[in-house]
Amino acid sequence: MQQIPVILVRHLVKKFGTFVANDDLTFDVFKGEVFGFLGANGAGKTTAMRILCGLSRPTSGELRVDGLDVHKQAEAIKKRIGYMSQKFSLYKDLTVYENMRLFGGIYGLSLHDLKSRIDQLLGQLDLRKQRDTLIADLPLGWQQKLAFSVAILHHPSIVFLDEPTAGVDPFTRRQFWELIYKAAYEGITVFVTTHYMDEAEYCDRVSIMSEGKIVALDKPAALKKHYGVGSMNEVFLRIARSEEEADSR
Amino acid sequence: MKCFCESQGVRKKQIVDSIQTFGAKTLHRLLAFIHKEFLHIIRDPRTLVILFGIPAAQILIFGYVISMDIREVQIAVVDLSRDTISRQLIHKFDASNYFRVSHMLNSVNEVEKILKSGSVKEVLVFESGFGTRFMREGEAMMGLIVDTSEPNTGRLVASYSEALIADFNRELAMAGRLKIVPAVRMLYNPALQNEYMFVPGLMTLILMLICALMTSITITREKEFGSMEVLLVSPLRPMQIILGKVAPYLLLAFGDVLLILAMANFVFGLPVKGSLMLLLLESVLYIGLALSLGILISTVSKTMQQAMFISLIGLMLPSILLSGFIFPLENMPLFYQIISLILPPRWFIIIVKNIMLKGTGFRFVWKETLVLIVMTAIFISISAKKFKIRLE
C-alpha cells in the first residue's frame, strides 16, 4: 500500500477550560486505508473527529486533512470529506432520489454529474426500483447502505463513519463492510469511530484512545499478538486494565 | 433446593401481601412521586422562572403602563367670576406639583373642545358671581370636569383636585366658616370601566398557561425520555401517575394566585373587594380545570413539541383573543361569541372580576362556577379514558 498521509496530526491539543479533551495526539492516516478510531465514551474520540471535520478548532497542534491546514482552510476541508453518523443519515420523509439530489447538491455536484452518479449508484445498490420510495419505507439495512453511498456521492478524499454497523443484522453488516472496502479500494480513506470493538476487527489499522491520549496504534492483528489475546475486545480490556493500574499508582 | 423453593414461596406470599396492603402503600408511592416532581422543578431554574418570574413581571408591566401618580397634569380654567377667591384657588392648583394651568378659557362652550383635544385632563369652572356668593352665603359651588377616558388618571386627577380644594377650605375655615363645594363631572367614561381588569385577565391566562402547558409538557417529557415505560410497568396506577404529575403544579399555580393577589394589593393598592376565600376556592376549581386540560393534551401528544404546540396555539391563542381579556366580547361577531362560550378563561375572568373588583358574592357567579365544574368533569373523564396503561 502506498503510504500517502491523507490525515496528518502532530501534537493536537484541545482544551475546554481546564479539561484536556485531546492531549498531544500524533498520528497519520493513509490514503485508501480503513482507520479505526476507538475508545470508550468520553475518551476524546468525538472531539478529535470534530476537529478533523473542521467543525471545531484545535487549541494547538499541526493538522492537515487532505493537504489542507485545519487552522486556515476549515471550509475547504468540508468539501473534501463525507460524513455518516449513526443517528442521522438521511431524511426519512424524502425519497431515495430526493435524498441523493439534496446531498449531491449540498456538495456542489453539477446537475449533470449528479444525474449520472445517482443512476450509477442506484444500479450498484440494486435500488433502481426503489428510486421514488420514501427512506422510511426501506428496510433498516438498506437505509444504512444508502446512507453510506450518499456520504461518498461527491467522491470525497475521506469519509468519517460513526459506529456504522452497530445494530445491523450480520448479513447487511457484511454488505456494508464490502461497500467500505470498495470505497477504500477506490482510494477513499475511511475513518471509523466506534466504541464497539467488534467493528475494530474490520479496520486496517486502529488507534485506541483513553482519557484524551492515544494509548495504542497498530494493525488489529499486531495488537492482538502484542497482548497475546484473540480479539480486539480483549485487547481493549487489557489496555483499560493497565490504564487503571497506572492510575491507581 | 428446598430452601430455594421456600424463599420463592415467601416471596410469592409477600407479593400477595403487597397487593392486599396496596391501599396503605398507595399514599407512600404517591408522595414519592410528588417528591420526584418537585425535584424536577427545583433542578430546572427555568421552570421556576416560568412559574413565578413571568407572572410577577407581567403584573408589573401591565400595572406600570397605567400611571400610578400624577405630576404637572395640564388643566384649563374657565373663570367667569374673576375674584380673589377664585384666583387664590387657581393659584393653589398651579402652585402644586400635580397640576399646571395651561389654558385660560373664556366660555364654558370651549370646555368640551379642549378636553377632546387631549391637551388638558381637567377643567375648573367658576361661574360668574362665585366670589360674591361665597362671601355672602359662606358656601359656593364650583365645577370640576374630568377626562376619564384613562380611568385611573382621571380618578387620580379628580381626587387630587378634591383634596386640594378640601385643603383650601381648611385654610379658609381658619378665617371663618366658609366652604367651596366642588361638583365633579366625569366625561367619556362615566362608568369608570376598570382598567384593573388586567389583573383578572392575567390571572386567568397565567393559570391556564402554567397548568395546561406545564403539565402537558411534563407528562410528554416522560414519554419522550422513555421513563414512562418504567412508570407504566410499576404498580403505580394511571390515576396515581396523573395525580403525582399534577399535584405539584396545583400547589405552584395556587402559589401564583397568591402572588398575583398580593402584588395587586401591595403594589397597586387593589384589594380583593369580595370574599377572598371564595376567590381562592374558585381559583382552585379553575386550576383543576386547566390541569385536566393539560392532561388531556398530553394524552393526545407524543412529544413535548406537540404538547407545546397544542397548548400554545390551540389553547393560549384563543384564550387571549376570545376570553374578553383584550377584546370586549360584546363587539365580536356572533360566531366568535359562540366559540368563546367553550373557552374556560371566558368564564373565570367573569368570576374573578366580580369577586375581586365588584365585590359580589357567590350568588352572582354560581352560573359561571357551574360551567367550570361541568367542563372539569368532562375533561377529567375524557383524559382518564384516554390515558393508557400500556404503550399502544
Next chain:
Amino acid sequence: MIQAEHLCKNFASVTALADISFSVSEGELFGFIGPDGAGKTTLFRLLATLMRPDSGAATLSGYDVVKDYKQLRLITGYMPGRFSLYHDLTVEENLRFHAAVFGATVEENYELIKDIYSHIEPFKKRLAGRLSGGMKQKLALSCALIHAPTVLLLDEPTTGVDAVSRMEFWQMLKNLQSHGITILVSTPYMDEAGLCDRVALLQDGQILSIDSPARIVARFDKKLWAVQSDDKHMLIERLRSYRPIESVFAFGDSVHITTVNDELDETELVHFLTAQTEEIHITTIKPNIEDCFLRLMRKN
C-alpha cells in the same frame, strides 16, 4: 418460569413478531440475539405488560401478561432500551424513587444490589445525567432490581456502552443468577451470545434457532475456512468468482468461506487468488455464533 406461545404482533403493515414461542426456566440467563428491527423491543414490551399481543399468549411465573398485568408488574424488573433514568435527579434520588414506586425501600433490598450499586455509590450525589454510559447502565440495573423482582427483563442493556462496562455488566448478571433471579436479556451483539445459558436468535420477528450457544455452534453443518489477505476488496471479489465457493463473508481481518461440497483445494485456491493479491493465508476454523446466524438467515 416464562412461557410464550405463538406470540404475534403487527404495527400497521409491519410485522414485529411473527409466531414467537419459547420457554425459559427458573434462574436461567436467557438471551435474545438479533439486529435492530428484529422485534426484540416489541417482545420485551409484551413481556413487560406494556403491550398486548395480537395473538398468542405468554405467562411469567404463571401470570398472564394481559390478564394479570397488575400482579406481574410487581414481580418483574424492567430496564427499557434507553436507560430511562431521570437525568435531573441524583443517583440516590433515582434509586429511592424507583424503590418507593414499588413500595419498597432501598435498605431492605440493599443486599441484592450491593455488588452493582457499590460501583456508583461514591457518586450518589451526582446527577444521573452526568454519569458515564457504564455508570448509567449500572444505575438503571440497580433501579430495575430495587424491588427484588423474580424476573428481570433487560432490553439491550449493553448498547452504546464501552467494552469494559459491558464485561462488568455480564459479570453482574451472572452474580444475580445466584440469587435465583430469572434474567431475559436482548442484545444486537453476537459476541455476547456466549455469555448466556441459552439464546434465541431473532430475525424479522422470527426465532431462527433456540438453544445453548455451544449447541447452536455444534449444529453448524458446513466446513468453514478463513482466508486472509491485505486487499480485502479484491479478495472478496475474487472469492465470489471461484466456482466451488458457496458463501463468502467478511469477518474482521479475514473472510469466512464455505464450499458447495465441503471440500477445498487450498493450493488451487491460493493459485487462483494470487493472480490478484500477494499474501494469502487459508485456515480451517470453527464457526462462531455470527457464522451460525448468517447460515440460518440464508436458510430462511
